[in-house]
Amino acid sequence: MADESAWFKSSYSNDTGGSCVEIADLNGKVGIRDSKDPHGPAFVLPVGSWSHFIRAVTIGEFGN
Template sequence: MHSSVHNWRTSSYSAHGDNTCVEVGDLHGAVAMRDSQHPELGHLTVPVPEWTAFMVAIRSGGL
């Protein structure tokens, strides 16, 4: 069954004008990521716990 992504949001880092835009969207129990310049190429799906750990690592300077 294919779940549709809702609420695509552009990364805050995309506001710097360098054309490297990443969007994230909500899925049931997961987060989707895609290249905003090529959304037709699809998206990468990451379970919420892994996404949360990724964000914690970024915010703490671990990545």
């Protein structure tokens, strides 16, 4: 999918196994994977959908 160097961890991830998310730029798409399983499945979104998701989370559009 992407070279290992393309993936970076979320700033909210930590080394104790909690919230381990990695993101990669996939030329117009965004790859999202679990850093604990780097060779497992990845979720892929168009950049626009990823941007909309981040915007919605940032403004609190998703309820608890």
